[in-house]
Amino acid sequence: MLDESTFGVPFLTGFLILVSILVAWYRRADPLLDAVPTIGFSDPILSYLSAFRYNFGNGALVLKEGYEKVYIVSLILISLPELRVVRFQNKPGLFKIATFRRWIVVPSGSELIEEVMKAPDSTLSVREPLQDFLQTKYTLSFLNMDDTYHRSVARSKLTRNIAATFDHVHDELVGALRDCIPTTGQEWVKVSILPTMRRIVCRASSRVLVGAPLCRDHDYQTLVMSFMANLIKSAFMISCFPKFLKPCAPSPVPHFYSTDPHIYTRIVARFICRVPTHVRQTMEFIRPIVEERSAKMKEFGDDWDDAPNDMLMWLMSEAKGVERSLEGWARRLLMLNFASVHSTSLTFTQTLYRLLAHPEYLEPLRQEVEAVVAEEGWTKTGMDKMHKIDSFVRETQRIDGPIIFGLNRLALAPFTFSNGVTIPAGTLFGLPVHSVHTDDELYPDAQEFDGFRFLKLREKEGDDVLAARHQTVTTSAELLGFGLGRHSCPGRFLAANEVKALLAHILVTYNVKFEEGKGIPRELRIASFRAPRNANILFRKRQR
Numbered sequence: 001m002l003d004e005s006t007f008g009v010p011f012l013t014g015f016l017i018l019v020s021i022l023v024a025w026y027r028r029a030d031p032l033l034d035a036v037p038t039i040g041f042s043d044p045i046l047s048y049l050s051a052f053r054y055n056f057g058n059g060a061l062v063l064k065e066g067y068e069k070v071y072i073v074s075l076i077l078i079s080l081p082e083l084r085v086v087r088f089q090n091k092p093g094l095f096k097i098a099t100f101r102r103w104i105v106v107p108s109g110s111e112l113i114e115e116v117m118k119a120p121d122s123t124l125s126v127r128e129p130l131q132d133f134l135q136t137k138y139t140l141s142f143l144n145m146d147d148t149y150h151r152s153v154a155r156s157k158l159t160r161n162i163a164a165t166f167d168h169v170h171d172e173l174v175g176a177l178r179d180c181i182p183t184t185g186q187e188w189v190k191v192s193i194l195p196t197m198r199r200i201v202c203r204a205s206s207r208v209l210v211g212a213p214l215c216r217d218h219d220y221q222t223l224v225m226s227f228m229a230n231l232i233k234s235a236f237m238i239s240c241f242p243k244f245l246k247p248c249a250p251s252p253v254p255h256f257y258s259t260d261p262h263i264y265t266r267i268v269a270r271f272i273c274r275v276p277t278h279v280r281q282t283m284e285f286i287r288p289i290v291e292e293r294s295a296k297m298k299e300f301g302d303d304w305d306d307a308p309n310d311m312l313m314w315l316m317s318e319a320k321g322v323e324r325s326l327e328g329w330a331r332r333l334l335m336l337n338f339a340s341v342h343s344t345s346l347t348f349t350q351t352l353y354r355l356l357a358h359p360e361y362l363e364p365l366r367q368e369v370e371a372v373v374a375e376e377g378w379t380k381t382g383m384d385k386m387h388k389i390d391s392f393v394r395e396t397q398r399i400d401g402p403i404i405f406g407l408n409r410l411a412l413a414p415f416t417f418s419n420g421v422t423i424p425a426g427t428l429f430g431l432p433v434h435s436v437h438t439d440d441e442l443y444p445d446a447q448e449f450d451g452f453r454f455l456k457l458r459e460k461e462g463d464d465v466l467a468a469r470h471q472t473v474t475t476s477a478e479l480l481g482f483g484l485g486r487h488s489c490p491g492r493f494l495a496a497n498e499v500k501a502l503l504a505h506i507l508v509t510y511n512v513k514f515e516e517g518k519g520i521p522r523e524l525r526i527a528s529f530r531a532p533r534n535a536n537i538l539f540r541k542r543q544r
């Protein structure tokens with residue numbers, strides 16, 4: 001007779017086999033991806049162990065291993081012409097890694113990185129990975145992601161007006177420093193650096209985004225600063241809901257993102273997500289400005305000579321259809337704040353930490369600032385002449401940049417690299433940013449911080465055009481802090497000027513140091529990103 005235990009064992013075994021088959025089926029890689037070497041296990045089930053190592057072990061190490069191994073693998077594959085990975089001499093090829101959710105293909109070597117970053121959106125899309133990360137269908141369902149006119153406005157008007165807006169940015173930085181770091185006499189003042197820098201940067205960036213006096217409004221700043229945290233928190237919580245709660249119309253790409261949110265998830269999103277409240281509050285803040293400007297636009301048309309020179313004004317001039325509304329402008333401003341405030345203030349904080357950890361740079365940098373300001377004043381031209389400061393900021397971005405692995409793109413159609421390898425539609429790409437930045441072949445002693453690394457490269461060039469390749473705002477496949485290609489950061493000119501001007505000002509205005517016995521705090525790692533932790537920094541007014 002069969003008792004319960006003899007029935008239970010085969011039942012359990014059968015169940016496990018069934019689950020394994022389902023997992024293996026779900027996890028199977030497209031056969032086209034077989035040409036791409038795997039770091040870790042390729043087997044659908046064992047690949048979960050690799051995913052575990054990537055997520056909970058040292059992900060950066062997995063990527064570094066891939067980045068370095070791919071070179072050797074490619075050398076072996078060169079003897080197999082049918083795999084057509086022959087043409088690349090230096091760190092050629094691709095590798096793939098397993099994450100819990102999916103395979104990610106990683107291009108390494110400048111040539112392949114450029115091919116990914118310069119591919120048209122119709123083939124390799126930046127939008128889908130962003131939608132997935134921010135769960136935009138639910139968190140920002142009000143935002144028409146197909147219309148990205150705020151990005152083109154940032155790319156054209158913001159960049160073109162960098163010199164014209166520099167005075168304003170500088171005024172706000174100086175005012176904000178005075179307000180947020182109230183030094184008197186010879187006392188050292190303790191400053192909680194991350195929130196302070198966030199507020200200072202928020203005020204300066206907001207001057208370019210919405211103008212004065214709104215940029216100085218404490219409540220507006222608080223609203224803008226909390227938007228990012230709320231958006232990411234909401235997106236994370238929504239992403240925890242299983243896919244079957246988000247049934248969808250057929251996706252353009254097999255097995256990938258949903259396109260039509262299920263009503264249930266919409267309701268959940270409504271309760272979890274505070275973004276609509278942010279939009280409403282932002283609308284109230286900008287309402288009087290928009291009304292005043294709209295009246296003047298009507299009155300003067302194109303002849304409004306002293307029209308304000310800020311992002312809100314540019315958006316008001318460029319918006320079409322539903323975007324031409326108070327709500328439309330509030331949304332776009334929030335998105336630009338999302339892209340700008342935290343990234344810039346974190347970059348600045350890292351730069352300051354590096355400076356305090358390497359005090360030997362204090363004097364040379366200070367001398368450069370004083371010499372340039374004596375000649376050019378606090379101007380955009382002056383900022384361009386601060387080559388030491390620029391090199392210091394770029395080196396910080398190289399070694400401490402927030403993206404370890406990212407700049408994701410999703411293949412909407414099969415994509416063939418110039419080495420002949422074809423990657424199927426539905427493949428997600430990610431760039432090994434930190435591995436590139438710490439590649440000894442690209443940067444000798446890459447793990448070492450050398451604040452004047454890019455200054456020396458610049459001086460070697462001897463020609464202004466070539467020298468410009470080494471400045472902070474220049475993007476390349478070897479330095480990806482501001483991305484590369486068609487989606488490279490359009491705000492980088494503003495961000496670089498803010499970080500440099502802030503550093504320059506602090507150098508000539510204050511003595512600065514870590515608290516006694518403290519140094520750079522251990523960085524915070526969240527998935528493929530990292531950020532500096534907060535620290536108290538001591539400031540004292542400099543005596544001249």
Ligand code: HEM
Pocket residue numbers: 126150151154205336339340341343344347407408480481482483484486487488489490491492494495496
């Ligand atoms: C240090 C500060 C900043 C860093 C490190 C940074 C970094 C980046 C990176 C890496 C990308 C490319 C993303 C990709 O290709 O997937 C990007 C895109 C973007 N950034 Fe920045 N950014 C900074 C400041 C700013 C500022 C100040 C603004 C605007 C005022 C801005 C607006 C944007 C926009 C609109 C995009 C999207 C461009 C597109 O998709 O065409 N960023 N940023």
